[in-house]
Structures are given as structure tokens and as C-alpha cells.
Amino acid sequence: IEWDEPMDYQRKLFYSERQRVLEGTGIRETVMRVLRDSVEANVERFASSEYPAKCISEWCRSNLDIPIEPDRIRGDDIEEIQESIRRRAISESREQITTSLGEYIIEDAPPEEWDVRGLSEWAQRTFNVNVTQNQLRKMDPAEISDWLTDSAQKHFESVELDGIAPYLEDSYPRAMLAEWSRSTFGIELASDELKDKSAGEMVETIMNRLTETYEKREVTYPVEIAMERSGLGVEGADSAYAAQALANWSNAKFRTNRSPADFQGKSPKAIYDDLVAVNREFTTNGKLEHEIDEAVNGKSEDEVIEWAKARFGPGWNEKRFHSSDGELRERLLEEGREMLRYELSRMEQVVLLRIHDQCWKDHLLEMDHLKTAIMQRPMGGDQTHPQSQYAIEGREYFDEMWSRIRERVVDVILKVRMGGGPQQAPSAPIATTTTSPGPEVQTPQFKTTHADATNTAFAGADADQRAAMKAQGSDGKPDTIRREQPKVGRNDPCPCGSGKKYKQCHGRK
Incomplete structure (x- = not known):
């Protein structure tokens, strides 16, 4: 075995995964897989007899x-x-x-x-x-x-030594698993819901609740971002422009034929509830399926594809569409669903790329140090050949890298949002119709107003983030990533469920 063989193997695996994220194919599936992997790993940890x-x-x-x-x-x-x-x-x-x-x-x-x-x-x-x-x-x-x-x-x-008593209670592991679910995913899960269940049953219980939370986020997140970018309710923002921007967004995404007057004079909550209800009609009540069925009826495949490109706008992904298996209708439904959750997919794509790239950079440095250390080890006895030892230990480092990626993604993916505040009204009049599914989308430049739960999930990788957005063909003013949950205090229990204080666990410097 040669020195470069382990890294060649690792590069192929890493960049094949990264390329799927960069191309925007299977973003939702990637997120759900990472979430399930995390749930399974932590159920195993808490349910362990040790x-x-x-x-x-x-x-x-x-x-x-x-x-x-x-x-x-x-x-x-x-x-x-x-x-x-x-x-x-x-x-x-x-x-x-x-x-x-x-x-x-x-x-x-x-x-x-x-x-x-x-x-x-x-x-x-x-x-x-x-x-x-x-x-x-x-x-x-x-x-x-x-x-x-x-x-x-x-x-x-x-x-x-009475402080060890809680750890010996039968309900303690379940309580800590429920606390981990709450702090990590925002899921309120009573420990009794996990009582007398096998590890597999606990995984499915948590995943069912997590899927409900995620599907709700798919409906609400695009509306939240559209309202924030419109500037509705923001002091000093142009209310006429905000109403026009929301009308454009709603008409493009839902074909609602709204006018600015439909939004002016209404409270932000009323507008939010209205748009969420419309989005839910498409995502869960079959309106998207009905629209696609009407579009497919009596048209050739080429005609339908041209319609879909215009209808789904930036939510349309040519590579994803042509690489998907299944009937034309199913592939169109996939593109339609991506159009409806476009804002969420875009945020998730950038988060995934930044975390993947930062962990990969850290891994490359670790592998360099490992190679140097192995080359300095004395030979003799039954010691494994240096290159083979490099491959063996390097594989362990590689597995640890994927674990870090999983932990960092889980740490932030349900807690962050992308937003840049209201956009300025243009000097020229705004058209009342658009082919995009929302207001002009800005290139996201992530910031955290609070540190994430382990202070590690967003570390650098700005160039990789810009490359990801270039692939989507978008540019403009940077957006902001905001946490939706408060920062963990140094004396609070660590969200990982270890039983330690945060400052003695993931908060240790």
C-alpha cells in the first residue's frame, strides 16, 4: 500500500457526498438521514447498560x-x-x-x-x-x-456521595434521552412515552415526532423568510414595497393572483397565518398534485418540462429531474415540492457545505499530523508496516470526521434561519408577476447571533459557501443566520445528555 492510497479513497467518498449537496440533489434526504443517524446513535448511548x-x-x-x-x-x-x-x-x-x-x-x-x-x-x-x-x-x-x-x-x-443516586434510577436514561431530544430538536417528549420500549421503538418514536417537526418547518420557514425579506412590519421599511414583494412571492409560488391591497392593513400574524395555510394546501392537501395533473394532461413530455421550468423557477433542478427514477408525474412532484421548500433547501445546502468543508479541512490537518507521527515511529518487532498503519488509523480518523459532521449538522440544522432583513425598494416600478418562486433571493452570508450548542458548527468555509450559491445562480446582499433557541449557559446541563454541566463538556475551552 502507498502513502497516498488512503487519502485517495477518502477523497472519493467525501467529494461524492459533497457533490450531491453542491448540486442540490437529495438535500432533504441527506438532512433526514443525518438526523436518523444521530437519533440511533444517541438512543444506543442512553439505552446502554453502561x-x-x-x-x-x-x-x-x-x-x-x-x-x-x-x-x-x-x-x-x-x-x-x-x-x-x-x-x-x-x-x-x-x-x-x-x-x-x-x-x-x-x-x-x-x-x-x-x-x-x-x-x-x-x-x-x-x-x-x-x-x-x-x-x-x-x-x-x-x-x-x-x-x-x-x-x-x-x-x-x-x-x-448521594449525588450519584439519580443515575441509578431506572427512569434516568429515558429522562436524559427525552431531555436530549428537547434540547437538540425542540421536541417535548415525556420520558413515559419511552417506557418499556426497545431501542428500535424509541428510535421510531423520536423520529415520528422529529418528522412532524421537520414537515411543519417545511411549511412555515419559507413564509417566515419571505415576510422578513419583504420588510413587513419593520420600522422605516416601505410598506407599499413590502406588500408588493409579498404579493409577487405568493403569486409566483402559489399562483394566488394576489395584489398588494390583500396585504396592506393586515397584521403580520394574520398575513403569516394566511400564507402558511396556502402553503399547507400545496404541501399536504393535494393542491400541488392537482396542478401537476392538469399540466400533464394532453401535453407531450417536452411541453410539460418547459411548463415545469417556468412554473418552478429557481426551484427547478435539471440534473435532479433527469437523474431521478420514476414516472414523469413523480419527478415533477419532486421538483414541485422542492419549489415549495426552496428557501429551506437553500439554507440547508449552505449549512451542509460549510460544515462538510470545515470538517474536511480539519481532517486533512489531522491526517498530515498522523503521517508525520507514524514516519517517526521506530520500526521493529511485530509493528505493522508504516503505510498499513497509516491506512488503519486514518480510517478511524475518517470515521470520526463523519461523526463530527453529523453532530454539527444536528446541532444547528433545526435551529438556524437565513435572513437578511428587508430589501430596499428599487427606484423602478416592480412588476406584479414574476417567474421566480419568491422575491429576489440574496446570497446568504452566514452569521450567528448566538453560538450554536457546541460553538463549532460554523467555523469558516465562506469561500465554499459562495461556491455553493454560485451553482444556484444567485448573488446579492449577504443574509444573516439567526438562532431560534437561546444560548446554552455555562452552568446549564449540556444538551448532549452526558449529565455534565455545559462548561465541563462541550463548553470546555
Whole structure:
């Protein structure tokens, strides 16, 4: 095997996936696949028999500053587990004391050169004991070691361990899975809904609710963006232009034959409810199917395609249409549905590209470091050939990259929106009809008004985002990405469901 073979293989896989996103084919399917993968992975994590032990292990690390491996935490009797933790903590503290003393005390050096202040602070922080610097200077290293060992034993024999009790409750994993669903997807799911269900049944329960949430977003998101871009209700915005822009958008997307007068004088909520209801008629109540059936009836395939191009505007994707299997009607329905959710697909496309590209760049750097490290390893014994080792470890890195992509997509895809505020009214009159499914679309330049849940999902990749939008043939003023959910506080539970505080988990810097 050659050095470049692993990367050639990885490039083919990565860029084949990226190309599908760049071409705008299967955006919805990609998002739903990523969401399902995340749900399956987290159901497996929370439903695992090892999950309570992992939570207890993390609690010990955070509260006792003692590492205890999860596999050393066995059983479900709280008193037995607490006793096991005490024994393990006392044992670990002996090793910790031996290691830490060397950081503060040099045996051959006089006491005046010891870092007794640092040692005193460490002892107080770790074992909750108070000792003065003068007291430490009066003891030799062996006496200090014995004193710390005795203090550690007294501390861990009396330390309060009731904090592990919630992790041993049967309902805790389900409650944390429900909390993860709420914080990640905005799904309010009672833990009782997951009671007595297998892992597969829990996946389907969450996916059913998640699909409902996503389908609702497909209906409401385009309306929200159209209203925001029109400037309706914004102080200082031209109300006549806003009404005209909404009329154009509604007429192009829904063939509603609206005029600006239909929007003037109405509250934003009334307009929103009206347009959402119209969109729902097309997306769920069969109006799109009826329109396509009328268009197909009595026409040749070429005539129907020309009609579809004009009807669906920027929502029409030539490559997607001709590469799809199925009858003409089904392919037209697919294009029609994409036209109805065009604003959402466009936002999702940019999010996917930015996350994919940033994770790929990080992966390339990791692979460079891995190659350098392997080339510096000594040969001999039964060590695997360097190139083979590079391929093996590189595959693990590649799998981790896809996991990071999944986590970052899930972290933001249902929480962000693309909007640039109202567009300025043009000096020339606006035509009352248009062939596009909405107001002139602007090239999105993403910003986050709040950090996403892990502060990692949008990192750079502006050039890749512009390339993605160039493929759609759009340009103009940058838009803004906004979060629809509040920022996670540093002392709040981490949304990942680990049981840790955010600052001790994904918020750690």
C-alpha cells in the first residue's frame, strides 16, 4: 500500500457526498438521514447498560477529582457502589499524592525553595484540608506524604456521595434521552412515552415526532423568510414595497393572483397565518398534485418540462429531474415540492457545505499530523508496516470526521434561519408577476447571533459557501443566520445528555 492510497479513497467518498449537496440533489434526504443517524446513535448511548456507570464515573471526576473507570462501577445497590467509590478514591489518591508532590517539592532542595503555597492550595482543593505554609516547611517530604495520605483517607471516608443516586434510577436514561431530544430538536417528549420500549421503538418514536417537526418547518420557514425579506412590519421599511414583494412571492409560488391591497392593513400574524395555510394546501392537501395533473394532461413530455421550468423557477433542478427514477408525474412532484421548500433547501445546502468543508479541512490537518507521527515511529518487532498503519488509523480518523459532521449538522440544522432583513425598494416600478418562486433571493452570508450548542458548527468555509450559491445562480446582499433557541449557559446541563454541566463538556475551552 502507498502513502497516498488512503487519502485517495477518502477523497472519493467525501467529494461524492459533497457533490450531491453542491448540486442540490437529495438535500432533504441527506438532512433526514443525518438526523436518523444521530437519533440511533444517541438512543444506543442512553439505552446502554453502561450509561449509568459512565455518568457516575464523570460525576466522580467532576466532584471528587478522581478518575474511576466505568467498568469498575458495578451493580445497582447504591451503598455497595458508594463503598466501591470510596475504596477506589482512596487508592487513586495515593498515586495522585506521589505524582503531585513531585510538582511542588524537590527532595534535595531546602524547604525555602518548595512551592508550599501551591501544595497547600492543592491539598485544600483536592482533600478539603487546611494547612499553613509554615506547617508544611516544618515537615520533611515523607511526613508530608503520610499526612496527605491520611487526610485523603479521612476525606473520602466522609465525603457525601448521594449525588450519584439519580443515575441509578431506572427512569434516568429515558429522562436524559427525552431531555436530549428537547434540547437538540425542540421536541417535548415525556420520558413515559419511552417506557418499556426497545431501542428500535424509541428510535421510531423520536423520529415520528422529529418528522412532524421537520414537515411543519417545511411549511412555515419559507413564509417566515419571505415576510422578513419583504420588510413587513419593520420600522422605516416601505410598506407599499413590502406588500408588493409579498404579493409577487405568493403569486409566483402559489399562483394566488394576489395584489398588494390583500396585504396592506393586515397584521403580520394574520398575513403569516394566511400564507402558511396556502402553503399547507400545496404541501399536504393535494393542491400541488392537482396542478401537476392538469399540466400533464394532453401535453407531450417536452411541453410539460418547459411548463415545469417556468412554473418552478429557481426551484427547478435539471440534473435532479433527469437523474431521478420514476414516472414523469413523480419527478415533477419532486421538483414541485422542492419549489415549495426552496428557501429551506437553500439554507440547508449552505449549512451542509460549510460544515462538510470545515470538517474536511480539519481532517486533512489531522491526517498530515498522523503521517508525520507514524514516519517517526521506530520500526521493529511485530509493528505493522508504516503505510498499513497509516491506512488503519486514518480510517478511524475518517470515521470520526463523519461523526463530527453529523453532530454539527444536528446541532444547528433545526435551529438556524437565513435572513437578511428587508430589501430596499428599487427606484423602478416592480412588476406584479414574476417567474421566480419568491422575491429576489440574496446570497446568504452566514452569521450567528448566538453560538450554536457546541460553538463549532460554523467555523469558516465562506469561500465554499459562495461556491455553493454560485451553482444556484444567485448573488446579492449577504443574509444573516439567526438562532431560534437561546444560548446554552455555562452552568446549564449540556444538551448532549452526558449529565455534565455545559462548561465541563462541550463548553470546555
